[in-house]
Amino acid sequence: MNRVRARRYGATAIVVAILTVAAVVATGSGGGGGGARTKTKPAPTSGEAPVYVTLGGRDVSGNDFGFSFVDVWPQILFRTSFPRDTTHINLGRDNAASAEILLHQVDRAVSVNPDVVAITLFQDATLGTSPDDVERTLGEILDRFGRNGATRVFVGTIPLDVASPDLVVSLNVAIGRVVGVKGATLVELSEVDETDRDARSLQIADAFAAALTDATT
Amino acid sequence: MSWADAYLVAMRSVARRLGRAVLTVMAVILAAAMLSALLIATASARSRVLDAVAGGGPLSGIQVLPATPDIGQLNIDSAQPGDANPIDDTVRDQISNIPGVKAVTTLSSIPVFVVPPGSQGASPTEHPRAFGDSLIGVDSRREQQLPITVLAGRLARSGSLNEIAVTEGYLLRLGIRPSDADSVLGTVLEMNAAQLAVANDQVSILGRWTRSTIVGVVAAQGSEGNIVGSHAQVRVARSWSDASEPTTDPRQVKFAASLHGFSQYSGLFVVTDGLKQITAVRAKINELGFSTSAPETLIASVNRYSRVVEIVLSGIGLIALGIAALGITNAMLAAVRERRREIGVLKAIGARDRDIRRIFLIEASLLGLSGGLIGTAAGYALARVVGFVVNHYLDGEGVAGVSIDFPLGIVVAGVLGSTVLALIAGTVPAQRAARLPARQAMGDA
Numbered sequence: 304m305n306r307v308r309a310r311r312y313g314a315t316a317i318v319v320a321i322l323t324v325a326a327v328v329a330t331g332s333g334g335g336g337g338g339a340r341t342k343t344k345p346a347p348t349s350g351e352a353p354v355y356v357t358l359g360g361r362d363v364s365g366n367d368f369g370f371s372f373v374d375v376w377p378q379i380l381f382r383t384s385f386p387r388d389t390t391h392i393n394l395g396r397d398n399a400a401s402a403e404i405l406l407h408q409v410d411r412a413v414s415v416n417p418d419v420v421a422i423t424l425f426q427d428a429t430l431g432t433s434p435d436d437v438e439r440t441l442g443e444i445l446d447r448f449g450r451n452g453a454t455r456v457f458v459g460t461i462p463l464d465v466a467s468p469d470l471v472v473s474l475n476v477a478i479g480r481v482v483g484v485k486g487a488t489l490v491e492l493s494e495v496d497e498t499d500r501d502a503r504s505l506q507i508a509d510a511f512a513a514a515l516t517d518a519t520t
Numbered sequence: 521m522s523w524a525d526a527y528l529v530a531m532r533s534v535a536r537r538l539g540r541a542v543l544t545v546m547a548v549i550l551a552a553a554m555l556s557a558l559l560i561a562t563a564s565a566r567s568r569v570l571d572a573v574a575g576g577g578p579l580s581g582i583q584v585l586p587a588t589p590d591i592g593q594l595n596i597d598s599a600q601p602g603d604a605n606p607i608d609d610t611v612r613d614q615i616s617n618i619p620g621v622k623a624v625t626t627l628s629s630i631p632v633f634v635v636p637p638g639s640q641g642a643s644p645t646e647h648p649r650a651f652g653d654s655l656i657g658v659d660s661r662r663e664q665q666l667p668i669t670v671l672a673g674r675l676a677r678s679g680s681l682n683e684i685a686v687t688e689g690y691l692l693r694l695g696i697r698p699s700d701a702d703s704v705l706g707t708v709l710e711m712n713a714a715q716l717a718v719a720n721d722q723v724s725i726l727g728r729w730t731r732s733t734i735v736g737v738v739a740a741q742g743s744e745g746n747i748v749g750s751h752a753q754v755r756v757a758r759s760w761s762d763a764s765e766p767t768t769d770p771r772q773v774k775f776a777a778s779l780h781g782f783s784q785y786s787g788l789f790v791v792t793d794g795l796k797q798i799t800a801v802r803a804k805i806n807e808l809g810f811s812t813s814a815p816e817t818l819i820a821s822v823n824r825y826s827r828v829v830e831i832v833l834s835g836i837g838l839i840a841l842g843i844a845a846l847g848i849t850n851a852m853l854a855a856v857r858e859r860r861r862e863i864g865v866l867k868a869i870g871a872r873d874r875d876i877r878r879i880f881l882i883e884a885s886l887l888g889l890s891g892g893l894i895g896t897a898a899g900y901a902l903a904r905v906v907g908f909v910v911n912h913y914l915d916g917e918g919v920a921g922v923s924i925d926f927p928l929g930i931v932v933a934g935v936l937g938s939t940v941l942a943l944i945a946g947t948v949p950a951q952r953a954a955r956l957p958a959r960q961a962m963g964d965a
Binding site for chain 1: 635650681682708710717719722724726727728729730731733
């Protein structure tokens with residue numbers, strides 16, 4: 304009698320254990336990713352429209368393309384890669400390098416609780432910011448987004464022809480390093496053709512879209 | 521002789537001379553059809569004109585602007601607003617409590633940058649057809665109380681953040697014919713609410729972009745914008761724009777002022793209990809310190825002129841009915857002459873004068889009643905056909921069509937009028953038949 308009861312308890316315990324593991328897996332509460340990129344919440348909570356924020360300089364605000372901000376890469380990405388109910392907050396400002404992004408754009412971005420943040424630092428290459436400064440500043444930026452644990456951050460590298468190739472390469476190495484450490488997603492843009500301005504926006508948007516797809520699948 | 525016997529004799533007489541009866545009734549049918557068709561068409565046209573004057577909203581509507589009234593223009597339909605004067609919930613409640621006010625609906629607005637579907641993703645070398653406009657927030661649950669006519673589709677659902685309706689102005693801007701309004705339904709446009717940010721003495725415009733599906737095309741009276749959404753859309757966009765930082769940059773001062781909403785609502789639409797209350801309610805709202813506009817003078821003029829048209833057309837229809845009545849008299853007099861022997865026989869077997877009179881009056885009223893019924897129905901059908909042709913034309917012009925209602929009053933008046941006129945027309949022949957001496961009737965026969 305006791306053996307039968309013990310078997311029943313044992314079977315019940317196994318079932319409970321299996322259900323618990325299944326529940327943990329299903330809700331994704333088993334992982335503990337740190338840094339800016341969260342592995343547990345790629346999509347917004349149900350009932351809330353996704354918020355997508357872009358930070359950067361002229362390539363984000365759209366003033367160096369010779370056409371309106373309707374066709375900048377953040378807007379193309381918004382149009383092609385996000386659900387229709389997404390809100391896009393474009394915080395790009397002319398001449399904004401990483402220091403100004405940290406100073407003037409990050410607070411606004413954090414305040415809107417973004418689900419996705421896309422950043423480019425082309426202006427750092429133009430202004431000749433040192434790789435160490437970029438690494439430190441970008442690290443602080445990513446830390447700010449890492450705090451709420453629900454924001455997926457994508458950081459683009461700098462196209463090689465934006466400034467002297469040596470500087471751009473060293474900046475991209477610094478960007479890649481800090482992005483890796485902070486758990487954000489690196490978007491490879493170094494091969495983007497700067498001279499073809501009409502196509503550049505599309506190329507950047509495509510690269511971010513591919514990274515977004517990779518990250519969410 | 522009982523009424524039933526008189527009715528049977530009259531019916532038999534009509535049946536015996538069916539050809540003449542049909543021709544007589546035809547005259548009544550034509551007259552009744554003409555009269556009712558003219559009146560129905562006039563009533564429908566008047567209703568359509570008033571609808572256009574009221575912008576699709578209630579006729580007894582008053583628009584209230586967030587500005588002080590210009591004292592010199594208080595009695596003008598579209599008075600020029602004075603200095604800014606914000607409208608909030610307190611003002612709305614004050615106006616709601618004015619005697620004669622039936623309902624008050626709120627309007628909100630914010631400047632937006634609009635990117636229509638055709639220019640999204642267009643080649644950068646092409647000039648995008650993006651433009652600055654205003655997003656107007658309304659409560660679609662109170663559609664009947666708004667100065668808005670839905671031309672295609674519907675208004676955005678109350679509380680929706682991703683649905684909008686556009687006006688004909690939007691269609692014109694995109695070169696779309698109003699008759700093709702349906703073609704924009706289901707398309708998606710992008711809207712950008714701006715926020716000014718100042719850093720290092722440099723002003724930047726930060727964009728909050730959303731995409732909305734166009735669910736309707738509307739005609740909006742006195743609207744300052746071509747995009748009509750929900751209050752919720754305006755509210756979230758305004759919370760973004762209101763965070764703009766102050767600037768002294770002369771190029772941006774005006775734009776910055778437009779972003780900061782000084783008033784909770786961009787306007788109110790007040791519906792009064794009736795047209796007669798408009799003047800008094802406008803005066804009260806002006807006393808509260810707000811500029812108003814209402815098409816009361818225009819509506820009164822339209823009403824006055826449409827009454828004149830109705831009277832003239834009614835006169836024409838009545839002349840036709842008069843001619844038909846003369847036809848009835850003529851036919852009945854001929855019947856009296858032909859039926860002398862029958863009248864004599866009826867009198868010989870005891871029928872009194874009033875019985876004979878009754879038979880002829882019933883016969884006349886039968887002709888009038890049947891002519892009135894068929895004629896009024898034919899008039900309504902004719903008005904529907906005319907309405908269909910007119911609507912086909914208006915649809916081609918992209919204008920809202922005319923609704924041909926079933927005016928019970930005109931139908932009842934048409935049928936009763938024809939019957940009464942026939943009765944009057946039959947009075948003289950009936951009297952003559954009744955006074956015919958029996959012997960003379962038999963002798964002549």
